[in-house]
Amino acid sequence: MGIRTEINKKQFYRQVAALVVPIALQNLINVGVQSADVIMLGRVGEIVLSGASLAGQVQFVLMLLFFGLASGGSVLTAQYWGKGDRRTIEKVLAITLKISMAASFVFFFAAFFFPEVLMRIFTPEAEVIAAGVVYLRIIAPSYLFMGFTNIYLNIMRSVERVVVATAVYFISFVTNVVLNALLIFGLLGFPAMGIAGAALGSTLARALELVIVIVYAARNPDIRLRPKDYTRRHRALFKDFFKYSMPTTVNELLWGMAMSANAVIIGHMGAAAVAANSVTNVTRQLATVVCFGLASATAILLGKTIGAGETAKADVFAKLLVRITMIAGVAGGGLILVIRPLVLHIMNLSAAAQDYLSFMLYFLCIYVVASAFNTVIIVGVLRAGGDTRFGLYVDMTTMWGGSILLGALAAFVFGFPVKAVLLILYCDEFLKLIPCFLRYRGKKWLRNVTRPQMEEP
Secondary structure, rough: OOOHHHHHHHHHHHHHHHHHHHHHHHHHHHHHHHHHHHHHHHOHHHHHHHHHHHHHHHHHHHHEEHHHHHHHHOEEEEEHHHHHHHHHHHHHHHHHHHHHHHHHHHHHHHHHHOHHHHHHHHHHOOOHHHHHHHHHHHHHHHHHHHHHHHHHHHHHHHOOOHHHHHHHHHHHHHHHHHHHHHHOOOHHHHHOOHHHHHHHHHHHHHHHHHHHHHHHHHHHHOOOOHHHHHOOOHHHHHHHHHHHHHHHHHHHHHHHHHHHHHHHHHHHOOOHHHHHHHHHHHHHHOOOOHHHHHHHHHHHHHHHHOOOOHHHHHHHHHHHHHHHHHHHHHHHHHHHHHHHHHHHHHOOOOOOOOOOOOOOHHHHHHHHHHHHHHHHHHHHHHOOOOOOOOHHHHHHHHHHHHHHHHHHHHHHHHHHHHHHHHOOOOOOOHHHHHHHHHHHHHOOOOOOOOOOOOOOO
8 A cells, every 4th residue: 555545634634734824823923013014114204114124134134043043953853753752852942042042142232232333234325224223222132032932932833832932923913013003103192203113112022922931931841941951062962953953044044144135235226125125025925924834834744754754654745735835825926916906005105116016016926936835845845854955055056146146236237227126136036946846856855863862961
């Protein structure tokens, strides 16, 4: 009897739904926070919107560092979860948290004490820099809060504890939106703080996240925070963590730096281009929340299955998950087409920014389909089996050797129109399609990377 007939597809789809729905909701909530900021600040004006958008690139890079660390840690935790070794998962969590908190402090220090230096990387416009400086100084402490909450909740997702993150992010989302409305516009007697209000509201919401997560972690009976894990080195496990997390971390940082490089290129093309791109990014994220949820679910399910020694079943699961993700990608492209008139209507942008935004929304309809496939392969399938270096290699070549290089030349050397530059900067997902497909079909990712049961140090 073939392996395909041994799989209970109904049970499989229930497993997928149980992971994808909460994760997609988390992604949607995170996008909702950004959308609320963009909409509210967009009502204030292009300068503050551009300032917050460019200042947000600092947090964007930090979040990618967190995601890289958590993804690398999840390669191990998902497989050890399938193996039933919870004690090793606690050690991996400790390793990941120690590194993430160190990174958080570096970003906090830079944003709080040198915000103008950071803003000058992204734009030469004095008004935009001034607005971004205000935003960065207030938002900087939230980086420390996220260093703990983001990593902890991501590792909990890898062991199928996904609902807690959904609850935490929902509470934070409601808090953030309410505080932003009160503080940006000065409602109910609060002072109208503009961009400073957006930063303060977000910081307070992140502080609330931290409190909730600490309370949950103290009461979690499955994966415990043991003080001794934060003072000991666990040499063999750290070697494994370094092997699988460093490629994902560098990959995410290079990807984030590429997005920041995009922002730098666009930032030098005027406030209208920056404003249009900030709305484009939020719309893209909204349309791909399910796809990214599926990619995360893929990494969890395949990692657990491979860790349990069922590699043949993992291969079949991967095929089903890729098909589901492609359907979600097409649906995301259709969603952009549907909401395009609404997005253009609600944003208070200049005629030039509206024109750029209208053009990019049409392009996104195709872009998100390619992005869905590449994401489920790189973030989901390959990382589940420890094949973390491929994503690093493909992003280095297609982004830094492709879209970024060509986009910079188009903007600064050849003087291409703004729309042409935007298209070039978004072409990397199309360049990745064939390499990702070939790597997936090669099946080098079907590997169990766990060690035998480790002795308690």
